[in-house]
Amino acid sequence: MTTTEASKTTSHSAPILDSITIDCVIFGFNQGSLEVLLVKHADGISKDKWGLPGGWIYTDESTDDAANRLLLALTGIKDIYLEQLRAFSAPDRFPVSRVITIGYYALLKREDWVGLKPGATASEVAWFKVSEVETLIYDHLHILEIGLKRLRRRIKQEPIGFNMLPEKFTLLQLMHLYEEILGYEMDKPNFRRKILRMNLLTALDEKQKDVSHRAAKLYRFNPEVYQKLQQKGFNFEF
Amino acid sequence: MTTTEASKTTSHSAPILDSITIDCVIFGFNQGSLEVLLVKHADGISKDKWGLPGGWIYTDESTDDAANRLLLALTGIKDIYLEQLRAFSAPDRFPVSRVITIGYYALLKREDWVGLKPGATASEVAWFKVSEVETLIYDHLHILEIGLKRLRRRIKQEPIGFNMLPEKFTLLQLMHLYEEILGYEMDKPNFRRKILRMNLLTALDEKQKDVSHRAAKLYRFNPEVYQKLQQKGFNFEF
DNA sequence: TCAAAAGTGTTGTACATACACCCATGT
DNA sequence: ACATGGGTGTATGTACAACACTTTTGA
Secondary structure, three states: OOOOOOOOOOOOOOOEEEEEEEEEEEEEEEOOEEEEEEEEOOOOOOOOOEEOOEEEEEOOOOHHHHHHHHHHHHHOOOOOEEEEEEEEOOOOOOOOOOOEEEEEEEEEOOOOOOOOOOOOOOOEEEEEEHHHOOOOOOOHHHHHHHHHHHHHHHHHHOOOHHHHOOOOEOHHHHHHHHHHHHOOOOOHHHHHHHHHHOOOEEEEEEEOOOOOOOOOEEEEEOHHHHHHHHHOOOOOOO | OOOOOOOOOOOOOOOEEEEEEEEEEEEEEEOOEEEEEEEEOOOOOOOOOEEOOEEEEEOOOOHHHHHHHHHHHHHOOOOOEEEEEEEEOOOOOOOOOOOEEEEEEEEEOOOOOOOOOOOOOOOEEEEEEHHHOOOOOOOHHHHHHHHHHHHHHHHHHOOOHHHHOOOOEOHHHHHHHHHHHHOOOOOHHHHHHHHHHOOOEEEEEEEOOOOOOOOOEEEEEOHHHHHHHHHOOOOOOO
């Protein structure tokens, strides 16, 4: 669903709210780079320009529901990590009419992404390195920046980075994710100790394969442990 | 301006957006207690019930502008600390029609509050201890909770507590503010050292007056220093 | 045997915590 | 004199940063 403010038509028959939309910053981590999923608009005033995926809100759903529906339609994946950023409401943000958009950001495991879902109406969808995105339609670049800012803050306070990694990962992969998002280098020994001391990771009886060096142990994030620790007042922090 | 979803009428002639409102959690600190400013609805389906102050958005203003306008109308004060919480959008949150509200929270110096501004249309306005608020109209209790949660997180990460204290304050007043908001007791000597070490406070050549014990030194928050430190990568943290 | 990453050990420093204690002032 | 908060000092532990070092494995 690449519907944006430019085209209010929808394939559903449910009534929609006018003057409010959803826009979503979808982050992924690929080959050491933080990426964002963008769609190319097929028609409307922003034809052939890239922007964030978005759409309208049905009258019987919350914005969270709407964002989840849009994500499912675009990726075919359920249960994506999703958090609302905020409302973006500059009066001139959309040139055609007065539309306020609710921004979201989502974290995707790139292994789950299998290309555009069959049947989706998007004309073109692609991943871009966040550092190389320079222009987007409307205020979408601003929304992307706010999303990135939020991601940087969140990843220091909550263990959400795992949502962009495979189920099984090495400590160095995790560290590289942190380095890429936060924009600075870390010390490997210290990173290991710090993350392991939190007891959020389960060490697996499994190692990397097909690497041309000593194979690293694989770990899995343990959400149950995190929930228990949280209740005891534990605070994740990096 | 106590207009809420219940009455769309406005004294202004500017057109407004339907189906979107603003609601604002206004915090204050008084005699050791965290308080919130509520309004009593004069008419509509929620007559005689307390709720958050709120209103509609004009087509030529952002939600930030609208929130500031509403705050000015309600309090007569400009330049109030204000931050957007997020959109609240449950389909059934407002019983009469489908309305999404953008929640804000604001921090007020109680010394600036001089009662209801003359000419305001509110029937009744009052401060309530946050800990004693039990029911509010619509989903306003939920918005209050989210606002409180946000305040608790923010006050640990940014020096915003000063917005609820007089210009000149003592270190113990500041500590009591932190204790009240965060819900736990702190160690006086350690609190002093920690906050002073950050260099965000300017010690004044002035002391408390009319206290029945040794008068404490007064301090003032220095926003310029904070901005400079921020640029150097300094991170406020409690 | 070399490269590359995995993984362990050590040390200094900074800061949080806990608590003992003295100071100033009004009643 | 004593209550009340103002304010300083000090010992202990923990955590982090920096960096040296050993281990494992494929090429």
